[in-house]
Amino acid sequence: xxxxxxxxxxxxxxxxxxxxxxxxxxxxxxxxxxxxxxxxxxxxxxxxxxxxxxxxxxxxxxxxxxxxxxxxxxxxxxxxxxxxxxxxxxxxxxxxxxxxxxxxxxxxxxxxxxxxxxxxxxxxxxxxxxxxxxxxxxxxxxxxxxxxxxxxxxxxxxxxxxxxxxxxxxxxxxxxxxxxxxxxxxxxxxxxxxxxxxxxxxxxxxxxxxxxxxxxxxxxxxxxxxxxxxxxxxxxxxxxxxxxxxxxxxxxxxxxxxxxxxxxxxxxxxxxxxxxxxxxxxxxxxxxxxxxxxxxxxxxxxxxxxxxxxxxxxxxxxxxxxxx
Numbered sequence: 001x002x003x004x005x006x007x008x009x010x011x012x013x014x015x016x017x018x019x020x021x022x023x024x025x026x027x028x029x030x031x032x033x034x035x036x037x038x039x040x041x042x043x044x045x046x047x048x049x050x051x052x053x054x055x056x057x058x059x060x061x062x063x064x065x066x067x068x069x070x071x072x073x074x075x076x077x078x079x080x081x082x083x084x085x086x087x088x089x090x091x092x093x094x095x096x097x098x099x100x101x102x103x104x105x106x107x108x109x110x111x112x113x114x115x116x117x118x119x120x121x122x123x124x125x126x127x128x129x130x131x132x133x134x135x136x137x138x139x140x141x142x143x144x145x146x147x148x149x150x151x152x153x154x155x156x157x158x159x160x161x162x163x164x165x166x167x168x169x170x171x172x173x174x175x176x177x178x179x180x181x182x183x184x185x186x187x188x189x190x191x192x193x194x195x196x197x198x199x200x201x202x203x204x205x206x207x208x209x210x211x212x213x214x215x216x217x218x219x220x221x222x223x224x225x226x227x228x229x230x231x232x233x234x235x236x237x238x239x240x241x242x243x244x245x246x247x248x249x250x251x252x253x254x255x256x257x258x259x260x261x262x263x264x265x266x267x268x269x270x271x272x273x274x275x276x277x278x279x280x281x282x283x284x285x286x287x288x289x290x291x292x293x294x295x296x297x298x299x300x301x302x303x304x305x306x307x308x309x310x311x312x313x314x315x316x317x318x319x320x321x322x323x324x
Contacts, residue, residue, distance in 0.1 A: 004272055004284045006260075011289035014299025019291055022217035030222040033229055036135040043104040043133070054108035064115035064126070071127070072152035074145045077111060079126035081118045091162040092123045093153065094313070095190070097146055097178070099169025099199070099293065102134045102230035110168075113296045113306075117166055117194075120310035127153065131174065138232030139241055146178040151187065160188035164313040165252075168293045169264070170230075172198030176243035176251075183250050194255045194309045197293045198268050200244040202226055203236040206266030215261040218292045224263065248274050253281040255312045257305050259290030283312075 011019070032038045064079040096114035100106055107130070114126050131145035154160060167175035172195040179189055204224055214220050226236045239246035244267065254275055258268035268284055275282035285308070287294065287301060295305045 002272075002276060002281055002283065004269060004286065007285055007287045009288060012300045014297070015290060015294070015301050018294075018297055018299060019217040019289070022291055023220075026218060026221060028221075033225055033227060036229065039103050039135050039229060046100075046104045046106060050106040050108050057108070057112060062112065062115070063119045064111065066111060071129075072148040074149050075130040076149060077107065077126075077128040077130065079111060079115050079118070079128065081115055081124050081126065084119050084122045084124050090124070091159065092121075092125070093158055093163050094118045094121070094123045094126045095150060095153070095163055095165045096126055096128045097131075097165065097167035097171035097175040098128060099167070099171040099197075100133075102142060102170045102227055104133065105130070109296055113168070113293075114166065117295075117306050117309050117313070120307055121164070121313045122310075123164070123313070134227070134230035139230055139234050140177070142230075143174050143177045143181070143240075146174050147181055150178055150182060154187060161191050163190040164192050164194070165190050166194040166196070166309065166313070167198070168196040168295070170199045172196070173200060173202065173241070173243060176200065176246070176248075177240060179251060180239075180243065180246055180248075189250065189252050191315065192253050192255070192313050193251070194257075194312060195268065195271075196257050196295045196305075196309075197259065197262060197264055198256060198271065199264055200242060200267040200271050201237075202231065202242045205237075206264070206270060208265040208267075208269075209263050212261050212263045212265060216263045216292065217261075219263045244270055244274065246274070248278040248280050251275070251278070251280045253312075254283070255309060256282065256284040257295065257309070258284070258286055259292065259294055260286050260288045262290070262292045264292065 063082050067078050069076050069078045098110040118126050129146050129149045131142040234241050256268045258265045272284045294302050
């Protein structure tokens with residue numbers, strides 16, 4: 001499965017409409033990431049929007065029930081998937097590490113995305129860590145929380161081979177950092193890892209950061225300074241923060257999906273080289289014209305992408321190339 005796959009075709013109507021809505025609603029004034037109060041206020045607005053969308057979603061059937069829990073002192077959401085499709089094994093667990101720029105959650109939207117992937121993969125249980133957020137908690141607090149949850153699952157008797165990991169955006173940096181630290185501590189690693197629009201380079205050195213500065217319907221039109229509110233005193237290029245620069249030796253097979261016009265495209269594309277160098281099976285899919293974390297939506301390409309993630313997480317590391 002190793003390689004970079006440029007998905008053929010053009011964005012459908014649903015994707016084009018979503019891109020237009022994102023451009024119309026994205027912030028016209030750049031967020032002052034150096035002001036902790038501004039970040040916390042923005043988090044509140046995003047959380048209220050997310051809760052409003054969740055109320056709309058309740059009018060339709062949701063493929064899960066959710067409970068609040070505590071694992072190793074970390075708050076988590078545990079999802080029980082309703083009618084998972086052809087369960088692979090009764091013990092399978094999806095550990096989902098949500099994105100949100102390290103400072104917000106959009107928890108309802110992330111739960112729905114995780115549940116849709118789990119249901120399609122035949123996985124009955126999802127664990128979603130509610131890791132500590134910046135700016136109140138700088139690196140490595142969030143990564144510490146994710147690692148604590150993973151270690152606790154293993155200690156509770158869940159076999160590493162029954163665990164799969166999925167993560168989006170900033171959550172991908174946390175998930176990869178968690179797995180690298182687990183590897184270094186001699187832990188067994190999960191069966192497979194799927195990354196959606198991953199953030200892997202917090203120095204923002206990828207060419208697509210500038211190339212797609214206006215094309216990206218969600219993250220475009222404003223500067224992308226390194227998130228010092230999360231990094232604290234850490235170097236953005238430190239492999240612990242930016243897994244693109246880490247030795248990926250021993251990691252499980254990786255599936256990476258990015259949109260061609262998103263600013264973080266090259267964070268995903270460039271991950272192929274260190275993975276290949278480390279002997280890690282990796283497939284990077286570049287989807288034409290898709291917005292950041294497009295798998296969260298419900299247009300055609302989003303459903304297709306989630307289906308491919310599900311196939312991969314079920315254990316098919318020979319995921320075929322997509323031709324249209």
